Amino acid sequence: MVLGGGPGGYAAAFLAADLGMDVTIVEKDPRLGGTCLLRGCIPSKALLHVGRVVAEAREMEEWGVRFGPPTVDIDAVRARKEKVIAALTGGLGQLARRRNVNVVQGQARFTASNTLEVALDAGGSETLSFDHCILASGSRPARIPAFDIGSPRVMDSTVALELADIPESLLVIGGGYIGLEMGTVYAELGSRVSVVELTDGLLPGADRDLVKPLHKRLTNLFEAIRLQTKVVRLEDRGEGIEVFFDGPEGETSQVFSRVLVAVGRRPNSDGIGLENTGVVIDSKGFVGVDAQQRTADPSILAIGDVCGEPMLAHRASHQGKVAVEALHGEPALFEPRAIPAVVFTDPEIAWAGLTEHEAAATGREVEISRYPWAASGRAHALGRTDGLTKMLVDPETDTVLGVGIVGPGAGELIAEAALAIEMGCSARDLSETIHPHPTLGETVAFSAENYFGVATEIYRPRADAASR
Numbered sequence: 001m002v003l004g005g006g007p008g009g010y011a012a013a014f015l016a017a018d019l020g021m022d023v024t025i026v027e028k029d030p031r032l033g034g035t036c037l038l039r040g041c042i043p044s045k046a047l048l049h050v051g052r053v054v055a056e057a058r059e060m061e062e063w064g065v066r067f068g069p070p071t072v073d074i075d076a077v078r079a080r081k082e083k084v085i086a087a088l089t090g091g092l093g094q095l096a097r098r099r100n101v102n103v104v105q106g107q108a109r110f111t112a113s114n115t116l117e118v119a120l121d122a123g124g125s126e127t128l129s130f131d132h133c134i135l136a137s138g139s140r141p142a143r144i145p146a147f148d149i150g151s152p153r154v155m156d157s158t159v160a161l162e163l164a165d166i167p168e169s170l171l172v173i174g175g176g177y178i179g180l181e182m183g184t185v186y187a188e189l190g191s192r193v194s195v196v197e198l199t200d201g202l203l204p205g206a207d208r209d210l211v212k213p214l215h216k217r218l219t220n221l222f223e224a225i226r227l228q229t230k231v232v233r234l235e236d237r238g239e240g241i242e243v244f245f246d247g248p249e250g251e252t253s254q255v256f257s258r259v260l261v262a263v264g265r266r267p268n269s270d271g272i273g274l275e276n277t278g279v280v281i282d283s284k285g286f287v288g289v290d291a292q293q294r295t296a297d298p299s300i301l302a303i304g305d306v307c308g309e310p311m312l313a314h315r316a317s318h319q320g321k322v323a324v325e326a327l328h329g330e331p332a333l334f335e336p337r338a339i340p341a342v343v344f345t346d347p348e349i350a351w352a353g354l355t356e357h358e359a360a361a362t363g364r365e366v367e368i369s370r371y372p373w374a375a376s377g378r379a380h381a382l383g384r385t386d387g388l389t390k391m392l393v394d395p396e397t398d399t400v401l402g403v404g405i406v407g408p409g410a411g412e413l414i415a416e417a418a419l420a421i422e423m424g425c426s427a428r429d430l431s432e433t434i435h436p437h438p439t440l441g442e443t444v445a446f447s448a449e450n451y452f453g454v455a456t457e458i459y460r461p462r463a464d465a466a467s468r
Contacts, residue, residue: 007314021327072166074189081161184345202227243255312341347386367394373389377437403421
């Protein structure tokens with residue numbers, strides 16, 4: 001049994017079927033895909049693509065090419081987004097049928113360690129028994145009770161992706177990746193967007209070297225970025241939402257057409273009857289698992305958002321495969337050296353492995369190489385020289401411990417870094433790997449060269465460069 005048909009759930013179910021197991025997926029949504037495909041990763045990236053094209057048309061003025069102001073048909077944008085989702089969910093349905101994976105639609109609840117009661121959408125209920133269940137119930141947007149004022153003008157990320165309209169003004173509460181991605185979409189489509197963040201910087205926890213170019217660009221795109229500011233309360237004024245702030249400027253208020261609350265996500269571990277099993281849940285709602293994704297209940301494994309951070313689809317998919325291989329008797333363990341993370345703003349931010357903050361917090365000695373894209377011919381050709389490729393290296397062994405990238409396409413470039421870290425590559429391995437020119441991918445190799453003090457396009461000599 002797989003409870004949840006998201007990227008972790010269907011990856012687990014399909015592999016289990018490929019290995020000869022009898023598999024059933026229980027999913028409350030009529031379509032497979034989970035939050036990522038239906039209400040998250042895919043629709044948001046589709047809309048970010050629209051925003052990026054609008055931005056590129058505007059940026060072409062620097063090259064002497066001018067387009068008229070864009071005319072946005074919001075119904076057509078929404079329809080195209082839904083077409084993308086339909087194509088992918090339809091494909092998953094076909095794959096499930098071809099693998100003879102049984103799909104049951106309904107809301108499930110554990111009644112014991114080996115049984116589920118499913119309230120069927122068609123009516124009635126069905127009790128299903130299983131030898132093992134992989135719990136892949138995912139997560140949902142976190143809610144702040146004080147902001148639940150019963151107004152349709154106050155949205156979470158799910159509602160924001162429905163794109164009901166393009167509000168004249170939008171306040172995003174939360175400067176994390178969800179808020180910044182959705183703020184970017186709405187700003188490029190024509191809304192006046194403001195962001196408010198309680199901490200002293202956008203993307204709390206992300207590398208400051210990587211956030212700096214993004215902050216600078218968003219300062220020009222957004223109407224305002226309020227840092228170290230708390231939202232005290234919201235009041236519906238009919239024509240808009242009045243938001244009361246408490247920040248460096250004291251107590252202020254402003255009316256916005258809509259408000260997006262993007263303050264993180266919480267695991268879907270409640271309301272599904274886990275108290276009727278031996279599964280252990282921590283104070284944050286996460287299900288405890290070991291390296292094979294096994295819970296404290298011998299019959300139940302858990303993967304993805306429901307069992308901890310980082311809440312990433314690719315982490316869930318990998319864990320799903322580990323869980324299935326463990327059930328199949330293979331010595332599979334979830335012990336990655338690096339789980340890449342990407343913020344799909346403009347510019348994109350991506351990182352894998354150790355970060356500078358983590359190194360400082362643990363006292364890990366590292367040497368840092370920063371390669372500015374101002375030295376990249378490809379970046380100049382694109383008119384995007386604000387990027388940076390940053391590498392953390394073990395000074396004793398030259399092993400690559402972490403890589404961070406900010407710039408267009410950073411999410412694609414980080415895959416090479418993740419592979420390098422996973423394989424235990426040295427900086428010399430990367431520097432001596434011939435990269436195609438002119439590309440942004442070269443900056444990974446050039447950052448490694450810069451570590452040795454021999455990068456061609458920048459001058460940063462090292463006293464011990466010869467010995468290395």
